[in-house]
Amino acid sequence: MSASNRILLIGNRGQVGWELERTLAPLGAVLAVDYPEVDLAEPDSIRRMARGFGPGLIVNAAAYTAVDQAETETELAMAINGRAPGVLAEEAQRLDALLVHYSTDYVFDGHKRGAYVEDDPPNPLNAYGRSKLAGEGAVRTATAAHLIFRLCWVYAARGRNFLLTIRRLAGQRDTLRVVQDQVGSPTWARLVAEATALALQRVGCSPDRAHFAGTYHLSAAGATSWHGFAQAILELMPAELRRCERVIPISTLEYPTPARRPANSVLAGDKLDRVFGLRLPEWRGSLDQVVADLDQARTG
Numbered sequence: 001m002s003a004s005n006r007i008l009l010i011g012n013r014g015q016v017g018w019e020l021e022r023t024l025a026p027l028g029a030v031l032a033v034d035y036p037e038v039d040l041a042e043p044d045s046i047r048r049m050a051r052g053f054g055p056g057l058i059v060n061a062a063a064y065t066a067v068d069q070a071e072t073e074t075e076l077a078m079a080i081n082g083r084a085p086g087v088l089a090e091e092a093q094r095l096d097a098l099l100v101h102y103s104t105d106y107v108f109d110g111h112k113r114g115a116y117v118e119d120d121p122p123n124p125l126n127a128y129g130r131s132k133l134a135g136e137g138a139v140r141t142a143t144a145a146h147l148i149f150r151l152c153w154v155y156a157a158r159g160r161n162f163l164l165t166i167r168r169l170a171g172q173r174d175t176l177r178v179v180q181d182q183v184g185s186p187t188w189a190r191l192v193a194e195a196t197a198l199a200l201q202r203v204g205c206s207p208d209r210a211h212f213a214g215t216y217h218l219s220a221a222g223a224t225s226w227h228g229f230a231q232a233i234l235e236l237m238p239a240e241l242r243r244c245e246r247v248i249p250i251s252t253l254e255y256p257t258p259a260r261r262p263a264n265s266v267l268a269g270d271k272l273d274r275v276f277g278l279r280l281p282e283w284r285g286s287l288d289q290v291v292a293d294l295d296q297a298r299t300g
Contacts, residue, residue, distance in 0.1 A: 005027075005028035005029055005056060006028060006029050006031065006053060006054060006055040006056055006057075007024055007027060007028045007029065007030045007031070007055055007056070007057045007058075007059065008031050008033070008049070008050065008053050008055035008057070008058045008059070009021060009024060009030055009031065009032040009033070009059045009061065010033055010034070010038060010040070010049075010058070010059065010060050010061060010062045010088075011034055011060065011061035011062025011063070012032035012033065012034050012061070013034040014034075014061055014062060014063075014065075014159065015154055015155070015156040015158065015159045015161065015189040016061045016102065016151070016154060016156075016189045016192050016193060017032070017034070017061035017062065018156075018158065018159075018189070019156070019189050019190045019192070019193035019194075020059060020061055020193045020196065020197075022193070023190075023193040023194050023196065023197040024059065024193075024196075024197055024200075026197075027057075027197060027200060027201070027204070028056070028057065031053050031055070033049065034062065035062075037049070040062055040079070040080045040084035041076060041079040041080055041084070043083070043084070043087045046084060046087045046088060046091065047087065047091060050088070050091035050092075050095065051091065051095075054095060055095065055097055056095070056096075056097050056098070057097055057098050057099075057100070057200070058088055058091070058092050058097055058098070058099045058100070059099075059100040059196070060084075060085060060088055060099065060100065060101045060102065061102055062080070063080065063081055063102070063132070064076060064077040064080040064081050064128070064131065065128075066128075067106070067126060067128045067257075067259045067261075068257050068258040068259045069258075070126065070127040070128040070131065070259065071126065071127050071258045071259050072258075074127045074131075077127055077128060077131040078127075078130075078131045078134060080131075081128070081131035081132050081134070081135045082130075082131045082132075082134030082135050082138065083134070083135075083138065084135070085101050085135035085136075085138050085139045086135070086138025086139065086141065086142050088101070088139075089101075089138060089139045089141075089142030089143040089146060090142045090143070092142075092143050092145060092146070093142055093143040093145070096145075097145070098145045098146070098147070098200075098203065098209065099139060099143055099145065099146045099147070100146070100147045100149070100196060100200070101135065101136075101139050101146060101147070101148050101149070102148075102149050102150075102151055102192075103132050103133075103135065103136050103148055103149070103150045103151070103215075104128075104129065104132045104150060104151060104152075105150060105151070105152040105153070105184060105219070105262065105265035105266075105267055106124055106125070106126065106128055106129035106132060106261075106262065106265070107122040107124050107129050107132055107133045107136065107150065108120065108122055108123065108124070108129075108262055108264075108265070109123040109124065109125050109262055110125070110182075110261070110262020110263040110264040110265060111123075111262075111263070111264070112264055113264075114266075115223075115266040115267060115268035116217070116264075116265075116266065116267050116268060117217070117268045117270070117271070118150075118214075118215045118216065118217060118271050125259075125260040125261070125262060126259035126260050126261070127259065128259060136148055136215065144210065144213055145209065145210070145213060146213055146214075147199065147203075147212065147213065147214070147216065148214070148215040148216070149192070149196065149215075149216050149217075149218040150215065150216070150217050150218065150219075150267060151187060151192060151218055151219060152184050152185045152186075152187055152217075152219035152220075152265050152266070152267050153184040153185060153186045153187055153219070153229075153265065154187050154188075154189050154192065155186055155187070155188065155189065155290070156188065156189035156190070156290070157290050157293055157294050157297075162186070162226070162229065162230075163186075163233055163287075163290065163291075166178075166229075166230045166233045166234070167233060167237060167241070167294075169244070170233070170234055170237060170241075170242050170243065170244035171241050171242060171243055171244075172243060173243060173244050174243060174244060174245065174246070175244060175245070175246045175247070175248055176230060176234075176244050176246070176247045176248065177247075177248045177250045177254070177255070178226050178227045178230040178247055178248070178249065178250065179225070179226045179227060179249075179250055179251065179252055179254075179255050180225045180226065180227035180228070180249035180250065180251070181225065181251050181252050181263060182225060182226055182252060182261055182262070182263055182264075182265070183223050183224065183225050183263065183264055183265065183266060184219075184223060184224075184226075184264075184265035184266055185219040185220045185221070185222060185223050185224075185265070185266055185267065185283050186220060186224065186229050186283045186286075186287065187218075187219045187220040187280065187283065187286075188220070188286040188287075188289075188290055190290075191220065191280050191281070191286055192218060195218055195272075195278050195280060196218075198276070198278055199212070199216075199272075199276045199278060202276050202277070211275075212275060212276070214275075216271055216272045216275070216276075217267035217268055217269055217271065217272060218267075218269070218272055218280070219266075219267045219269065219280065220280045220281065220282065220283035220286060221269065221279065221280055221281060221282045221283065222282040222283045222284065223266045223283075224283065225249075227247060227249045227250075229287075230247045231247045232284060232287055233287070233291070234247055236287065236288065236291040237291075238295060
């Protein structure tokens with residue numbers, strides 16, 4: 001990392017960004033911003049923010065994440081996910097700063113048997129995935145000093161995500177119908193933030209940050225289907241909050257969406273372990289902790 005201890009965090013109102021604002025604090029002086037303080041659809045807004053603060057580390061946790069809506073808002077998704085990361089990378093290069101950028105399992109088509117590794121050829125099925133893949137390429141082109149972390153099925157105790165949606169619907173309906181033929185690794189946003197901070201500590205302690213530059217898969221260990229994830233959430237819900245008693249498995253064809261999803265979103269974490277000595281725990285243990293935190297907050 002550069003001599004500057006200033007950290008520019010973009011997207012602090014999102015699930016991962018909210019956690020990062022806390023985990024990055026011990027590493028330096030964090031300026032945490034989101035829209036409208038910085039508008040990723042406007043390159044000049046990005047440049048003004050970066051040059052005005054002069055960080056030694058830029059962490060981009062912001063993204064256009066409305067997967068289905070991206071099919072019609074293709075240009076906006078590409079501006080935020082595809083072009084803005086390149087502008088950030090250009091500014092990082094100009095400032096001699098390190099850039100951390102988050103991507104997605106949706107850069108793959110899901111046809112592979114087994115977990116995806118970083119060198120597997122991408123082939124996104126939807127506009128969101130194409131925009132995120134474009135962002136990866138823009139970062140790599142603009143600066144060598146980057147860490148790209150691909151994430152999978154991120155959830156948290158706040159925001160809009162599968163965990164909170166299932167908990168809400170399970171309190172309203174007798175049964176739920178959830179897709180069983182899409183597989184991935186539910187990953188807690190706090191684990192993403194903690195792993196990021198630990199990786200940055202490794203980089204900061206090294207005389208050669210170029211050794212760490214590249215793309216990494218950062219997701220929980222193990223895998224399940226959306227149906228399995230929903231079933232696990234239901235099993236952890238307090239009886240007084242749960243009306244639903246059954247989660248019915250359905251196929252992707254029975255739940256059509258504007259954007260196609262990959263059937264296999266499992267990401268192998270071997271490279272992250274090999275380079276940084278980091279391996280995220282199995283997904284179910286994290287879910288237990290998040291639900292316990294939610295219930296504790298509810299009961300006071």
